[in-house]
Amino acid sequence: MFDIKLIRENPDSVKECLKKKKADLNLVDEAAALDRSRRDIIGEVEKLKAENNKVSGEIAKMKKDGRDASAIITEMKVMSDRIKSFDIELSKIDAELNTKLLYIPNIPNESVPVGDDEKANTIVRHWGGKPAFDFTPKPHWEIAEYLDILDDKRSVKVTGARFVIYKGLGALLERALINFMLDVQTRENGYTDIMPPILINRDSMTGTGQLPKFENDAFKLTEPDYFLAPTAEVPVTNIHKDEVLAERDLPIYYTAYTPCFRKEAGSYGKDMKGIVRMHQFNKVELVKFVRPEDSYAELEKLTLNAESILQKLNLHYRVMLLSTGDMTFASAKTYDLEVWHPGADRFWETSSCSNFEDFQARRARIRFKDKDGKIRFVHTLNGSGLATSRLFPAIIESFQTKDMEVIIPDILRPYMGGIDRITKK
RNA sequence: GGAGAGGUUUCCGAGUGGUUUAAGGAGCACGCCUGGAAAGCGUGUGAGGUGAAAGCCUCCGAGGGUUCGAAUCCCUCCCUCUCCGCCA
Incomplete structure (x- = not known):
């Protein structure tokens, strides 16, 4: 498996190395783009999840105290749906990124002679x-x-x-x-x-x-x-x-x-x-x-x-x-x-x-x-x-x-x- | 293949819808105590992701589902154990 961090940090030198192995260099750019959107979505969805976890605790407390939580619960239904759709999007991107990385070959060691065949x-x-x-x-x-x-x-x-x-x-x-x-x-x-x-x-x-x-x-x-x-x-x-x-x-x-x-x-x-x-x-x-x-x-x-x-x-x-x-x-x-x-x-x-x-x-x-x-x-x-x-x-x-x-x-x-x-x- | 019972953190083990932020114990690490050790006491003790960091998120065999909320309820699959069947 190719290390996404190498691509994230230095895509050009990765491509340089993979060229020697006749790899499809498009995979590198595609992986980099997927990695970017993956991390964007993680940032979004984790904020929502943190909020969601907090409010869930409050609902539990209200129920325990015998107070009515129905207004918050209705609100949280919307939140829950948003989280779900982000999660679906994220798992799609994860799978795509993973596939790209599985198709990228290993980088040859420096001591290996460069050649086509x-x-x-x-x-x-x-x-x-x-x-x-x-x-x-x-x-x-x-x-x-x-x-x-x-x-x-x-x-x-x-x-x-x-x-x-x-x-x-x-x-x-x-x-x-x-x-x-x-x-x-x-x-x-x-x-x-x-x-x-x-x-x-x-x-x-x-x-x-x-x-x-x-x-x-x-x-x-x-x-x-x-x-x-x-x-x-x-x-x-x-x-x-x-x-x-x-x-x-x-x-x-x-x-x-x-x-x-x-x-x-x-x-x-x-x-x-x-x-x-x-x-x-x-x-x-x-x-x-x-x-x-x-x-x-x-x-x-x-x-x-x-x-x-x-x-x-x-x-x-x-x-x-x-x-x-x-x-x-x-x-x-x-x-x-x-x-x-x-x-x-x-x-x-x-x-x-x-x-x-x-x-x-x-x-x-x-x-x-x-x-x-x-x-x-x-x-x-x-x-x-x-x-x-x-x-x-x-x-x-x-x-x-x-x-x-x-x-x-x-x-x-x-x-x-x-x-x-x-x-x- | 059939019937039943299970799978929780390094290990044992509690937990059957909301202070679980996974109890408790063992082990391990560090500290106190000690002449030294044991015992005792105290503290800590997983992985992955994300983030400059603080932190936050995810993970209770795997994957789906129900729900505002799942270790806990439902479905599918995998594995382990017991018995039966088959078999080298």
Whole structure:
């Protein structure tokens, strides 16, 4: 949620910042105008209410003394009607203003490169190197089909396009990855394991910023008014919705595995091969609630926590700092981790690590009481740690052999009953 | 899904149309007392909005309604508990 006070105090610098994020700047002026009339009406109606409260007390006293109050009561009927019509007007303006604010994106941090799209993203660092092959590496869908570990034909019968069935050692590898990632984050990096609900109510979807603007991107139940979680970020961040935390509780680190559901609206026909763009995929998520003064240091740590998974798996990747035009609506700063897919001969985003500052906290009303007893919004962060739909292919493609076997990375073998490779049955 | 009972401030808990400006108690904070502590006594103790400030306004699960006036009466919804049904 955008802070109306920033708009009230300095609309021009707000617009300057939001321009970088390609926001509709009219929203700022419209919000400013609504804020002005809102406060005008509050001034009026509160004067009337104060008067009304005073006279009500007098009426009570007269009744008690057995005096006739009918003249004043008649007078107060008029007053009451005036108050009611002001209140109706006010709640209309409140709702309009609130809607405007919910459609304004977060302001990017100063360290974020300014640009229109992903071309302006900058490479922060590389890790590892492209694996060398003495043959042409195959894409994961060819290997997976040969090894019979993924089935994207029968999943169409069960559901439809962009769903996949993991089978046999494919399912085991998927399960191993999830367990391995959760173990690393809980045992080494201090995250608490969470298994949240995956059906989400409207208020929580609004809290993290998916609604109201991006309702078409989410799967939705007809009854009740619930959505399928597009990421564990939504249920996990909303755990502390409407709470005032103690400063000593911070920072809070949560990790959660959930399936994630996305409509991928607007991507028809794109990336149809393999499992990189599914309507349902698996992801381990990292979520943090921190003090505002710590949030940028915490973003660096969170990104390293996500990177550690790729390093332990010995997968080549790069860290990108997203430009203002490529960032999501709610984010103030985002690093993407892109893992190398040798068979596809390209990098694929497998993690997105963001600091939302107080944007989500304001929407979801997540606050803390600081040392001086002052109540402030926390900063929220999250990052994938990681998405298997991009990680599974990276493993299949990076560790393939000439005769289409897949060597299991050492660290995953204990999670797979000790097997060292996937071979054709 | 059915029947019943509930939801009040940090917590317990009173309140069934007008001195409720939400009693009382506990907890917490500060002060007095004390060699120190406990007990006792006193004072204070929520959030949001608005305003330069004093102050004022709003909030008793949520949203509507009745009334000059609602924690209190009416309607809808949500949640909790008990019993029944169903079920992994």
